Amino acid sequence: MFIPYCISLYIIKGNKSIYDPAFRLFALNMGFADLEFMALVGIFPAVSYFLPFPVSFNVCKVFGAFSADAWFTCIMLSQMMSLNRFVGIFWPGNAKAIYTKRNTTITLAFCWIQGLIWTSFYLKPNVGLYFDSKNRGLIYDFRLNGTETVFSLNMIFNYVHASSLCLTYGLIYLKIRQDITEPYRLTIFHHFIPVHDKKDVSYEDNILEYKEIMAAPDLNTGWRRKHMLDPKLANDRKKENKVLIQACVICLLHVAAVATWAVSQKIATAKYVLFIPSIVGLFSSGSTGYLYILVNSTVRQKFASMVSKCWCHKANQLSNYEARKKDSGIQSISPKKDNEYSELMEMDDYENVTKN
Numbered sequence: 001m002f003i004p005y006c007i008s009l010y011i012i013k014g015n016k017s018i019y020d021p022a023f024r025l026f027a028l029n030m031g032f033a034d035l036e037f038m039a040l041v042g043i044f045p046a047v048s049y050f051l052p053f054p055v056s057f058n059v060c061k062v063f064g065a066f067s068a069d070a071w072f073t074c075i076m077l078s079q080m081m082s083l084n085r086f087v088g089i090f091w092p093g094n095a096k097a098i099y100t101k102r103n104t105t106i107t108l109a110f111c112w113i114q115g116l117i118w119t120s121f122y123l124k125p126n127v128g129l130y131f132d133s134k135n136r137g138l139i140y141d142f143r144l145n146g147t148e149t150v151f152s153l154n155m156i157f158n159y160v161h162a163s164s165l166c167l168t169y170g171l172i173y174l175k176i177r178q179d180i181t182e183p184y185r186l187t188i189f190h191h192f193i194p195v196h197d198k199k200d201v202s203y204e205d206n207i208l209e210y211k212e213i214m215a216a217p218d219l220n221t222g223w224r225r226k227h228m229l230d231p232k233l234a235n236d237r238k239k240e241n242k243v244l245i246q247a248c249v250i251c252l253l254h255v256a257a258v259a260t261w262a263v264s265q266k267i268a269t270a271k272y273v274l275f276i277p278s279i280v281g282l283f284s285s286g287s288t289g290y291l292y293i294l295v296n297s298t299v300r301q302k303f304a305s306m307v308s309k310c311w312c313h314k315a316n317q318l319s320n321y322e323a324r325k326k327d328s329g330i331q332s333i334s335p336k337k338d339n340e341y342s343e344l345m346e347m348d349d350y351e352n353v354t355k356n
Helices: 002-014 021-050 057-090 101-122 147-192 203-214 231-266 275-295 297-315 320-328 338-355
Strands: 129-132 137-140
Touching: 002 021, 002 275, 002 297, 021 057, 021 101, 021 129, 021 275, 057 101, 057 129, 057 147, 057 231, 101 147, 137 275, 147 231, 231 275, 275 297
Parallel strands: none
Antiparallel strands: 129 137
């Protein structure tokens, strides 16, 4: 999970046209927080478990505190991403004015600072959160008098986070469904009516023609949704749907991580019970990189190209393009860029839909 996530972030950072500027910055910073979480909750416990000597308590406490920093920074960034999508769907005309570079930078700074504030709470001597090798996971030490208070604040924050994510993406889903159903009839009316150039055509005649078009879905120029009529609108809606799918998956994984974390800390004495929330949390963080690769065609093509080049380099072979060029003797055709491939694919999808 760690390496594919790093590659996907490298691709997103290098290609500024994949997402809008604000969402791209949120995605990159959330990726850095996820990598921090995976390093502290996944890599550090694995390395410390196989060390021939025990890791000191203070080191485990510091790593536990900064794992909290990674978690709270990550979930706050996911909140900002959901708010960005919410504004973009409900008020698309105001999104650029709200998410300027200055406002986005301030928001990102707030997300990281509040994570460090949580870290300062966990570094207090009367609060204990550290990796326990015996129980295979992060554990709260409720023997310290300040741990219960911090744990309660932690869970309240997590519950609010999970509930607000579900509410936000639920409203976004309803808005998208509403945009898909209702406005299309009005759009068909605007596209095909008025169909006459005569000035004496009345409004009732236009309405009659509109009803005839709606009643004849098999006409070649008739029954087409708005995204089938306008390629730009189709591309924008397709991107919004992909981002929504990605965000909903992240939302569900965060809810699962919060639920398992809340239950496990109360029954931490059971063997390996803390191992479950650690795995769920790591999967919640690490799967985001795979989502970028699966959902976004540009990231997927670039990722496949990088893997292919690395594989061919190790095997001392030519890439697919170089092999075809050598076999066929083609010299004048150069490989296209990733954004050109994505544009061609979108045009092909549009032509196939209109033909069907």
